[in-house]
Amino acid sequence: MQLSENNSRKWWFSEQGETFTARVTDDRFLLGVRSGFRPVGAADRLRVEMEERTMRRPRGGVRVERTMLRVTSIERAPVQDELRYEFGDDASD
DSSP states (O other), X not given: OEEOOSTTOEEEEEETTEEEEEEEOOXXXXXXXXXXXXXXXXXXXXXXXXXXXXXXXXXXXXXXXEEXXXXXXXXXXXXXXXXXXXXXXXXXX
């Protein structure tokens, strides 16, 4: 997921290989993220209440608008341990 820095409150999300935007209207969640109280990483998983509206376009096709109404839980992504590299004089043996 990626936070938009503009005032539209749209974030980028991905789910099962599909990438989409959703307008975030959960003010409590947004305040926590912007203040640093509730950090959210790109690989974290959010459980949310989402509204999805599908509209038919006049010239054919459809447009989907998504609104994230409320974040119900956050699942933090696992933190990868640092790898240890040993560079010593023994490498030339």
